[in-house]
Amino acid sequence: MGRVIGAVQDMALADELQRLRIGAGLTQHEAGRRVGWSSSRISRVENCMTTIRLSDLPGLLEAYSATPEQQQQAMLLAKRATKIEPVPRAPSSSKLDEIIHELRSIRLLLEKGQGADDA
Helix, strand or coil, X not given: XXXXXXXXXXXXXXXXXXXXXXHCCCCHHHXXXXXXXXXXXXXXXXXXXXXXXXXXXXXXXXXXXXXHHHHHHHHHHHHHHCCCCCCCCCCCHHHHHHHHHHHHHXXXXXXXXXXXXXX
């Protein structure tokens, strides 16, 4: 998935979810059991090793007894984190060949120009 923007928001969301879980006095195992996930999935979400679907977030927030304000903040972070921006595509090999040819031509012109100054 080509996400250019979102990594910082992912970390902010992960930190917020971990803070809420700890604030609720839950271990990763207990949190996972409440929402039907493994503790390793909770860990992966909290360590930004996997993403969380927006549809899964309300259940997790409920399990953490998050206040309406905390829920709103977490949803805002999640929506920001899921914004996807296109990754610039690499030029095709034919375009690269064209660029290389142009650069070689420029280099030759520059070298000729330097030779003329030396004479």
